Amino acid sequence: MPELLTAVRKSPPVPAELDAADVARVLAGDVSAFEGIVKRWQGPLVNMAWRYCRDRGCADEMAQEAFLRAWRGLASWRSGSNFSTWLFSIAANVYRSELKRFPAAVPLDDVPEPSAAAAQLSNFELHGQNEALRRAVLTLPHNYREPVILYYFHEMDVSRAAQTMGMPEGTVKARLARARDLLRKRFPHLNPQAAAEPLLSTGKELLR
Amino acid sequence: MKPDTQSAANYDAVDRILDAEDQIVPSSGFLASVMERVREEAIAPQPIPFPWKLAIPGMVLAAGTIGWLIYDLIRMAVAGDLQAAFEAPHLHAAQLNLLTPVTWIALALVLSLASWVFSRRLIRRSSLL
Numbered sequence: 001m002p003e004l005l006t007a008v009r010k011s012p013p014v015p016a017e018l019d020a021a022d023v024a025r026v027l028a029g030d031v032s033a034f035e036g037i038v039k040r041w042q043g044p045l046v047n048m049a050w051r052y053c054r055d056r057g058c059a060d061e062m063a064q065e066a067f068l069r070a071w072r073g074l075a076s077w078r079s080g081s082n083f084s085t086w087l088f089s090i091a092a093n094v095y096r097s098e099l100k101r102f103p104a105a106v107p108l109d110d111v112p113e114p115s116a117a118a119a120q121l122s123n124f125e126l127h128g129q130n131e132a133l134r135r136a137v138l139t140l141p142h143n144y145r146e147p148v149i150l151y152y153f154h155e156m157d158v159s160r161a162a163q164t165m166g167m168p169e170g171t172v173k174a175r176l177a178r179a180r181d182l183l184r185k186r187f188p189h190l191n192p193q194a195a196a197e198p199l200l201s202t203g204k205e206l207l208r
Numbered sequence: 209m210k211p212d213t214q215s216a217a218n219y220d221a222v223d224r225i226l227d228a229e230d231q232i233v234p235s236s237g238f239l240a241s242v243m244e245r246v247r248e249e250a251i252a253p254q255p256i257p258f259p260w261k262l263a264i265p266g267m268v269l270a271a272g273t274i275g276w277l278i279y280d281l282i283r284m285a286v287a288g289d290l291q292a293a294f295e296a297p298h299l300h301a302a303q304l305n306l307l308t309p310v311t312w313i314a315l316a317l318v319l320s321l322a323s324w325v326f327s328r329r330l331i332r333r334s335s336l337l
Contacts (some may be wrong), residue, residue: 031246031247032247033249034243035239035243037240038239038243039239042234042238042242043231043233043234043240045235046232046233046238047231047232050232052227055233056235059232060234060235060238063234063238064238064241064242064245065225065275067246068242068245068246068249071246072249073247109266119298130225130228133222133226134225134226134229137226148226152226152227152229156223156227157229180222180223183222184222187221187222190220190221190222190225
């Protein structure tokens with residue numbers, strides 16, 4: 001894992017007035033005011049991009065493109081609405097397009113499975129196992145991948161994930177449940193209950 | 209974080225691992241890089257808008273011609289003259305003389321000239337020349 005990773009989990013909430021003020025200044029012709037927006041949101045947008053591709057350079061590039069799209073469409077943001085929701089929707093659209101351009105390299109069935117139960121693993125192995133699961137998310141079919149990414153990015157808030165995707169909450173919940181089933185079947189050692197059940201079918205077969 | 213779609217009992221290892229993702233810090237030059245591209249876009253000239261004012265009369269004329277053609281075809285079909293309409297026209301000798309290759313070449317040159325003049329006028333109006 002790169003040394004740039006930190007243990008900091010949550011960033012402090014951003015006052016909505018700051019964004020509204022910066023947007024007003026940008027729309028009035030002050031380009032430098034956009035810097036405030038980038039400073040405040042670069043962390044979340046880069047982290048969101050990281051979850052979509054799990055590649056440092058790719059995350060930076062995708063986040064940069066998301067900021068540019070936001071810049072171009074700044075006039076379309078309505079000051080009464082939530083700036084972060086608007087920004088995350090733009091970012092999700094950009095990242096989704098990128099994902100479609102570069103399909104997952106490894107199918108879900110080919111993701112290495114840990115050989116022992118979590119309780120028997122060393123810290124190093126445990127870390128590898130966790131990372132394998134996170135990478136397995138990227139191998140899910142498009143329909144299931146994004147709900148998982150955004151649900152956990154938004155700290156397990158279905159409503160915010162649905163808003164970001166512009167999708168009904170019910171659809172997100174259904175896709176999320178299916179995606180988690182696929183992951184649990186693929187990593188039975190993580191879930192003792194699932195491990196007891198036979199792995200009847202592969203991820204692709206489950207989708208039929 | 210407590211999940212809002214499932215009970216705490218269902219908060220299993222998959223949730224725990226995916227929820228406990230570490231954060232990455234944007235690269236040091238990220239902000240500068242974004243602002244550089246934003247400034248480039250800000251000073252770039254606006255894209256040339258499509259000349260609707262000039263195009264609309266042409267479009268109306270074209271639509272009118274097509275409409276008139278369709279109307280005429282339907283009228284002839286109803287009258288039973290459709291086959292006659294598609295038959296080779298009987299031109300007089302004087303008309304045939306006009307349609308010599310030289311005439312066609314001259315017509316093509318005039319059209320090219322008109323198109324070139326028209327495009328230059330359009331560019332001048334956009335203040336690019």
